[in-house]
Amino acid sequence: MKIIKATLSILFVFLFLSNSIIYAEDQMEKGIVKLPKPILKGTVSVEETIEKRRSVRRYSKKDITLKEVSQLLWAAQGITGGSGLRAAPSAGATYPLEVYVVKKDGIFHYSPQDHGLRLIVQGDKREKLKDACWGQGFVAQAPLDIVISAVYDRVTSRYGERGIRYTDIEVGHAAENVHLQAVALGLDSVPVGAFKDDEVSTLLGLSKEEKPIYIIPVGYGE
Ligand SMILES: Cc1cc2nc3c(=O)[nH]c(=O)nc-3n(C[C@H](O)[C@H](O)[C@H](O)COP(=O)(O)O)c2cc1C
Numbered sequence: 001m002k003i004i005k006a007t008l009s010i011l012f013v014f015l016f017l018s019n020s021i022i023y024a025e026d027q028m029e030k031g032i033v034k035l036p037k038p039i040l041k042g043t044v045s046v047e048e049t050i051e052k053r054r055s056v057r058r059y060s061k062k063d064i065t066l067k068e069v070s071q072l073l074w075a076a077q078g079i080t081g082g083s084g085l086r087a088a089p090s091a092g093a094t095y096p097l098e099v100y101v102v103k104k105d106g107i108f109h110y111s112p113q114d115h116g117l118r119l120i121v122q123g124d125k126r127e128k129l130k131d132a133c134w135g136q137g138f139v140a141q142a143p144l145d146i147v148i149s150a151v152y153d154r155v156t157s158r159y160g161e162r163g164i165r166y167t168d169i170e171v172g173h174a175a176e177n178v179h180l181q182a183v184a185l186g187l188d189s190v191p192v193g194a195f196k197d198d199e200v201s202t203l204l205g206l207s208k209e210e211k212p213i214y215i216i217p218v219g220y221g222e
Pocket residue numbers: 053054055056057136190191192193194195
């Protein structure tokens with residue numbers, strides 16, 4: 001009886017471990033953590049999200065799920081159409097925006113093509129991001145901060161100086177998508193434009209061509 005019990009335990013541990021390995025491989029491809037598929041039908045109307053959206057600056061300790069992260073990033077820059085067309089409009093489909101998330105396990109870059117996250121910096125950097133935002137406390141309190149940056153040259157190389165305006169307009173589109181998607185998920189958010197560009201760039205390891213434009217803390221309001 002003891003031998004049968006021991007064999008069953010070993011078998012159980014083996015099955016558990018092999019399942020974990022399969023799961024881990026399934027989640028991780030080319031160094032990218034795959035995000036859950038976005039949901040395309042919600043329970044809240046767009047009118048309700050517009051009406052309910054408010055800038056919230058106090059967040060509870062409740063963490064945000066990977067499903068919610070997935071949905072917010074899809075709303076910002078997810079692929080929604082053929083030829084790689086994205087959730088937010090872009091002048092000439094030049095797509096100058098890059099999206100990052102800062103959460104307790106690290107800083108990640110969002111890949112729209114893979115709908116996945118690539119780790120940039122390990123560890124909780126929200127306090128550092130808060131410092132870069134002139135000490136706005138809710139940046140560190142929120143379980144998630146979304147940072148939208150822009151590579152202006154992708155647009156100005158086609159449209160000249162006007163491309164600067166086009167890029168800034170596009171950031172607004174992507175950010176509003178995030179704010180409204182947050183409301184639809186029962187989450188809260190706030191736009192943050194007051195931050196030290198150079199400190200955010202250093203934290204995210206951005207090249208000099210890429211500028212941080214907009215930060216969006218997201219979480220469950222208190
Ligand atoms: C471009 C922009 C930058 C902003 N920057 C900040 C910021 O750094 N910190 C902050 O607490 N709120 C910021 N806000 C939020 C505004 O204060 C807020 O939208 C305004 O008070 C109206 O409130 P509502 O968003 O609840 O409608 C910003 C808003 C915009 C549009």
